[in-house]
Amino acid sequence: MNKTFIIIQREYLTRVRKKTFIISTLLFPLLYVGLIFGMGYLAESSQQVLNIALIDQSGYFSQAILDQENSTDPSSKVSLISEKAEDVLRDPEAAGFDGFIRMPALNWQKGNDSIWLESKKSYGSGTTAAVQAKLNRIWSRIKNDSLSIDESKQAILQGSQLSIRPRNLEDENTNANLAEVIGYIAGLLIYMILLIYGSQVMMGVMEEKTNRIAEVLVSSVRPFQMMMGKIVGIGLVALTQFLLWIGFVFLIYNITKATGNGLGSASAMVGAMQEVITGINMPLILFCFGFYFLGGFFFYASLYAAIGSAVNEDLREAQSLSFPVTMLVIISIALMTTAIANPTGPIAVWASLIPFSSPIVMMARIPYGVPGTVPWWQLGLSMILLVLGFLATVWFAAKIYRTGILMYGKKPSWGEMLKWVFRKS
Amino acid sequence: MQDLLRVEHLKKYFANQKAVDDISFSVASGQIFGLLGPNGAGKTTLIRMITGIFYPDSGSITFQGKPFDPIHDVRHIGYMPEERGLYKKMKIGEHALYLAQLKGLPRPEAMKQVKIWFERLEMQSWWNKKVEDLSKGMSQKLQFVSTVLHEPKLIILDEPFSGLDPVNSNLIKDEIHRLAQNGSTILFSTHRMEQVEEICEHIILVNKGEKILDGTVGAVKEQYKQNHFRLGIPAQPDDLLSQAPFELIRKGEREQIVQIHEDKNTNDVLQFLLDRSIPIRSFEELLPSLNEIFIRLVGDSPTARQFQIAS
Numbered sequence: 001m002n003k004t005f006i007i008i009q010r011e012y013l014t015r016v017r018k019k020t021f022i023i024s025t026l027l028f029p030l031l032y033v034g035l036i037f038g039m040g041y042l043a044e045s046s047q048q049v050l051n052i053a054l055i056d057q058s059g060y061f062s063q064a065i066l067d068q069e070n071s072t073d074p075s076s077k078v079s080l081i082s083e084k085a086e087d088v089l090r091d092p093e094a095a096g097f098d099g100f101i102r103m104p105a106l107n108w109q110k111g112n113d114s115i116w117l118e119s120k121k122s123y124g125s126g127t128t129a130a131v132q133a134k135l136n137r138i139w140s141r142i143k144n145d146s147l148s149i150d151e152s153k154q155a156i157l158q159g160s161q162l163s164i165r166p167r168n169l170e171d172e173n174t175n176a177n178l179a180e181v182i183g184y185i186a187g188l189l190i191y192m193i194l195l196i197y198g199s200q201v202m203m204g205v206m207e208e209k210t211n212r213i214a215e216v217l218v219s220s221v222r223p224f225q226m227m228m229g230k231i232v233g234i235g236l237v238a239l240t241q242f243l244l245w246i247g248f249v250f251l252i253y254n255i256t257k258a259t260g261n262g263l264g265s266a267s268a269m270v271g272a273m274q275e276v277i278t279g280i281n282m283p284l285i286l287f288c289f290g291f292y293f294l295g296g297f298f299f300y301a302s303l304y305a306a307i308g309s310a311v312n313e314d315l316r317e318a319q320s321l322s323f324p325v326t327m328l329v330i331i332s333i334a335l336m337t338t339a340i341a342n343p344t345g346p347i348a349v350w351a352s353l354i355p356f357s358s359p360i361v362m363m364a365r366i367p368y369g370v371p372g373t374v375p376w377w378q379l380g381l382s383m384i385l386l387v388l389g390f391l392a393t394v395w396f397a398a399k400i401y402r403t404g405i406l407m408y409g410k411k412p413s414w415g416e417m418l419k420w421v422f423r424k425s
Numbered sequence: 426m427q428d429l430l431r432v433e434h435l436k437k438y439f440a441n442q443k444a445v446d447d448i449s450f451s452v453a454s455g456q457i458f459g460l461l462g463p464n465g466a467g468k469t470t471l472i473r474m475i476t477g478i479f480y481p482d483s484g485s486i487t488f489q490g491k492p493f494d495p496i497h498d499v500r501h502i503g504y505m506p507e508e509r510g511l512y513k514k515m516k517i518g519e520h521a522l523y524l525a526q527l528k529g530l531p532r533p534e535a536m537k538q539v540k541i542w543f544e545r546l547e548m549q550s551w552w553n554k555k556v557e558d559l560s561k562g563m564s565q566k567l568q569f570v571s572t573v574l575h576e577p578k579l580i581i582l583d584e585p586f587s588g589l590d591p592v593n594s595n596l597i598k599d600e601i602h603r604l605a606q607n608g609s610t611i612l613f614s615t616h617r618m619e620q621v622e623e624i625c626e627h628i629i630l631v632n633k634g635e636k637i638l639d640g641t642v643g644a645v646k647e648q649y650k651q652n653h654f655r656l657g658i659p660a661q662p663d664d665l666l667s668q669a670p671f672e673l674i675r676k677g678e679r680e681q682i683v684q685i686h687e688d689k690n691t692n693d694v695l696q697f698l699l700d701r702s703i704p705i706r707s708f709e710e711l712l713p714s715l716n717e718i719f720i721r722l723v724g725d726s727p728t729a730r731q732f733q734i735a736s
Contacts, residue, residue, distance in 0.1 A: 219476040220529075
């Protein structure tokens with residue numbers, strides 16, 4: 001049996017059998033779902049009613065109209081103040097308000113763009129926007145009345161719109177919103193794999209070095225076999241975790257589909273899933289995900305392995321040395337956000353070709369459609385460059401690893417490590 | 426006996442030091458061979474070249490009569506480095522199996538060997554224990570088993586007794602002798618001279634990357650002996666000793682350590698004592714210890730002092 005295979009087997013089995021692997025595989029989807037629902041719930045329940053005093057000098061606003069609006073949008077309560085306005089101006093909180101608006105004299109044809117929501121606490125633009133929308137609804141009615149626009153005309157004004165959506169000539173199925181969501185998820189998943197499993201490779205190599213088992217192993221196998229065995233073994237662990245998650249999703253999908261529309265949220269999920277499956281090119285995305293996941297993992301894991309071999313047991317040394325590598329992953333995520341906003345822009349194209357960022361950025365672009373948004377040549381070139389890229393990092397890492405794994409003492413700098421790479425053996 | 430291992434003009438220089446500087450020696454098949462030297466003398470670098478971890482800068486290594494080929498020949502070498510290590514979270518049985526498989530043993534064969542060795546060293550009941558639960562002596566035993574269970578032709582042990590209690594130490598010593606009797610060749614690296622005198626047949630001594638001594642333990646001692654003898658006689662007056670064919674080195678109540686003059690021999694000494702009717706209880710040659718020889722060879726240098734303290 002090939003020795004690399006024996007190492008892969010050990011690295012894989014010891015990790016998959018660990019309780020932490022089983023727990024994290026089961027818990028992560030639960031946490032993820034919990035987080036999404038929990039955040040929605042928190043956002044809803046923690047919303048406070050904003051109590052705003054309106055000191056009106058325009059004469060356009062009446063308490064009756066405000067009450068009507070307050071009941072349609074209960075997130076804020078705007079009350080007209082005429083008496084004791086002085087007290088509110090001096091100290092709104094003592095008078096029982098969160099803030100106040102001094103409405104100046106208004107001209108219905110012009111409006112006013114310098115009205116302030118004044119308060120002791122600071123409120124975000126979201127809060128102001130809600131109050132602004134509420135007052136603007138009243139303002140629209142005043143304008144409509146002044147222009148003698150009745151309700152039927154209003155319905156025409158509001159309902160009749162020109163709506164423009166993106167549609168790609170080459171793949172008609174592409175749904176831009178869906179593509180954005182899938183792009184985000186795919187990019188973030190790869191980002192997580194690179195960081196979590198990359199650092200696992202680094203820790204694994206450090207463990208072998210500090211345990212001093214490296215020298216025992218290195219007298220039986222080549223350092224290259226040791227390194228590749230570790231990287232591939234851990235890569236397979238990551239892959240297993242993913243396949244399990246995908247398996248869960250399909251299992252839940254099929255169960256809820258079979259039991260019919262029992263639960264509202266479950267059947268909504270089935271509907272969403274169906275849309276996802278029919279709305280995009282699923283086989284291609286899964287294939288590309290697998291490819292970029294493995295390519296990106298090899299690219300970064302070998303760099304992390306090199307770092308692990310160079311440092312001693314000190315975790316801080318490892319962190320400072322791995323900082324540049326981690327930065328590359330984080331920059332990729334920043335580039336991904338740009339690429340999702342404009343998937344055919346120059347940044348998106350370049351970042352999805354260059355190996356260090358292509359796993360994350362290309363995965364974010366692919367859901368927009370191949371060959372519509374991402375031409376075949378770009379996908380092909382990106383894949384070839386990624387393969388060349390990881391071959392280069394593996395070669396580079398193997399040189400450092402070979403020297404580093406048996407070197408104890410002072411932490412080397414990146415400069416010294418480069419010397420190890422280009423030294424004749 | 427054919428040489429199992431022959432090392433010729435081996436050199437390995439690192440950036441700032443000559444770790445191994447032109448060392449040659451050969452190890453006969455079935456021998457227990459001692460590689461001695463203080464810490465930092467180049468022993469580990471030398472061993473790393475013999476185990477294929479490092480490539481020599483120059484020189485050649487011949488293993489079983491053929492140029493050493495690390496990829497295939499490591500199957501026949503068992504190496505226990507001074508810095509030992511095991512995976513803490515692994516079960517002992519699996520660990521031994523894993524290392525045996527990495528040496529190239531197929532799994533069933535590895536399993537068989539592990540069982541034989543675990544039984545021999547009374548480790549069967551440990552099979553499912555984790556390495557982290559072992560005492561230091563126990564993990565040393567496991568390490569030793571992992572080194573030898575693929576039946577290597579050449580077993581390289583770097584400081585095998587460090588950290589072992591006398592019981593386990595003797596156990597390993599017996600195993601070393603047994604392995605040698607069964608035809609394995611053992612290369613034993615240490616800076617502890619007294620262990621070498623008990624175990625090794627042939628030694629070389631290295632210092633600062635160079636070989637300074639090569640021979641069997643007996644021959645080396647013979648070569649460096651200083652005609653010292655232990656004489657079981659009562660203390661004698663000085664005027665008598667001034668005529669004797671020896672020099673008094675150390676005076677004692679019941680025995681004297683003496684050095685015989687170069688032109689005289691042992692019989693001259695006995696004759697001298699018999700002539701004067703001095704009762705002799707014992708008469709014994711004192712050979713220098715390897716430790717003394719080493720200190721004499723490298724002089725009173727900082728290395729030698731370190732050596733004295735270490736041993």
